[in-house]
Amino acid sequence: MKTDARANPVSCDNAKAIELHELALRQYQSYVGDAIATLDLALAEQPDFVLAHAVKAGILMTFGEARFRNIAAESVTEAQKLLSRANDREKGLVAAAERLVSGAWDKGCALYDEVLVDYPRDIFAAQTAHLVDFLRGDAQNLRNRVSRILPHWSPSVPGYSYLLGMYAFGLEECNQYAEAEATALRALTLEPKDGWAVHAAVHVYEMSGRVEEGIHFLASRERDWAPHNALAFHNWWHLALFQFDRGQYGQVLDLYDRVIYPDPALDLSMTMVDATTLLWRLQMAGVDVGSRFQTIARVWEQKLDSERGFYAFNDLHALIAFVATGREAPMARLMDDINQAASAVTLNGMMSREVSRPLARGFAAFGQGRYIEAAQEIVAARDGAWRFGGSHAQRDIINLTLIEAALRSKQNNLARHYIAERTAARPASALGWRLHGRAIELAPK
Numbered sequence: 001m002k003t004d005a006r007a008n009p010v011s012c013d014n015a016k017a018i019e020l021h022e023l024a025l026r027q028y029q030s031y032v033g034d035a036i037a038t039l040d041l042a043l044a045e046q047p048d049f050v051l052a053h054a055v056k057a058g059i060l061m062t063f064g065e066a067r068f069r070n071i072a073a074e075s076v077t078e079a080q081k082l083l084s085r086a087n088d089r090e091k092g093l094v095a096a097a098e099r100l101v102s103g104a105w106d107k108g109c110a111l112y113d114e115v116l117v118d119y120p121r122d123i124f125a126a127q128t129a130h131l132v133d134f135l136r137g138d139a140q141n142l143r144n145r146v147s148r149i150l151p152h153w154s155p156s157v158p159g160y161s162y163l164l165g166m167y168a169f170g171l172e173e174c175n176q177y178a179e180a181e182a183t184a185l186r187a188l189t190l191e192p193k194d195g196w197a198v199h200a201a202v203h204v205y206e207m208s209g210r211v212e213e214g215i216h217f218l219a220s221r222e223r224d225w226a227p228h229n230a231l232a233f234h235n236w237w238h239l240a241l242f243q244f245d246r247g248q249y250g251q252v253l254d255l256y257d258r259v260i261y262p263d264p265a266l267d268l269s270m271t272m273v274d275a276t277t278l279l280w281r282l283q284m285a286g287v288d289v290g291s292r293f294q295t296i297a298r299v300w301e302q303k304l305d306s307e308r309g310f311y312a313f314n315d316l317h318a319l320i321a322f323v324a325t326g327r328e329a330p331m332a333r334l335m336d337d338i339n340q341a342a343s344a345v346t347l348n349g350m351m352s353r354e355v356s357r358p359l360a361r362g363f364a365a366f367g368q369g370r371y372i373e374a375a376q377e378i379v380a381a382r383d384g385a386w387r388f389g390g391s392h393a394q395r396d397i398i399n400l401t402l403i404e405a406a407l408r409s410k411q412n413n414l415a416r417h418y419i420a421e422r423t424a425a426r427p428a429s430a431l432g433w434r435l436h437g438r439a440i441e442l443a444p445k
């Protein structure tokens with residue numbers, strides 16, 4: 001029986017195809033290289049390689065976009081035709097991918113976990129569930145899904161450092177900052193180029209307001225995490241958040257133009273999400289962002305036909321771009337789509353109903369200058385906003401918009417209420433104290 005590099009059974013006998021599958025997993029873990037293209041090479045080598053079909057489907061689903069779901073569905077169909085030759089692990093991976101493709105992302109993660117019970121060194125199952133945990137905002141499983149399999153790993157198992165990087169991020173999302181930082185640094189000692197471990201450490205600095213350390217950490221390691229890394233845009237975004245905190249808006253715009261959203265041909269939603277909230281932050285701070293918002297709003301609009309109603313988190317960010325640029329027609333259309341999605345008895349239906357719809361109303365009210373209403377809508381939704389996914393740092397745009405709405409509607413007490421929460425966690429954040437300064441200048445109510 002053939003196995004992969006972590007001794008997991010593989011039903012395929014073709015050594016070249018297995019080698020390509022292994023390369024694809026390394027690319028998936030490291031964010032360097034095109035794992036999907038490599039899997040296509042493996043499938044060209046061995047068209048009935050059921051594992052490669054299942055892995056391709058799972059990776060495509062981690063992008064959180066309908067257009068990739070459609071390709072993933074084809075891979076699941078191919079894999080299902082080959083189930084008679086699949087081993088138990090592969091059958092489990094196909095079943096999990098089928099649930100992801102059908103929209104039951106939570107069930108898909110549960111099925112990957114079933115695979116991990118018997119094959120705790122299945123790094124593909126672990127990473128795919130981890131990334132879908134991220135899409136679902138499931139902080140507990142971002143940490144615990146890794147801790148359940150960690151005893152089966154050691155530095156001698158290929159890819160161990162990447163598992164530590166995932167664990168570090170899960171610890172961070174569970175607010176265990178000291179453990180998260182130590183784990184991320186340990187992962188980086190083993191593999192300095194691990195963009196996800198870099199990212200986990202950066203989140204610690206972001207969430208605890210260690211702005212100067214965050215800038216130094218990223219700047220001093222740039223040659224490790226930035227070149228040729230598909231996650232680099234997001235770590236650059238984190239650097240931009242640190243610079244935004246310090247009020248260095250020119251540098252934020254420079255990063256935006258050079259490395260975060262340099263080209264409107266970039267239409268990956270996860271990149272556009274970060275670019276959109278960065279512009280929204282700048283605009284709230286009174287910075288002239290030029291035509292940048294119009295450019296990205298146009299790209300969001302072009303994606304509406306294929307993506308609307310697929311993933312509530314992305315829908316809200318598209319709507320933010322429409323609000324910021326006063327694009328009434330696509331905004332109304334997307335509101336209708338979110339309403340329609342909210343009536344579905346699906347995971348995305350819950351996300352749309354409980355999170356995106358009230359937040360969309362809040363951001364729309366903000367854009368139209370109805371700040372009291374904006375604050376009310378956002379307050380009502382924000383405590384459960386983790387349910388539509390993303391990280392704490394990404395969802396901070398909700399808090400910042402709430403605080404800005406309170407300030408603009410001269411609701412002094414409300415503004416200070418939420419600023420206090422932010423400054424308690426980030427005592428050295430200049431942004432927090434700038435907001436605090438504006439709040440205390442308002443006459444008390």
Ligand SMILES: [Fe+2]
Nearest residue numbers: 199234391393
């Ligand atoms: Fe992040």
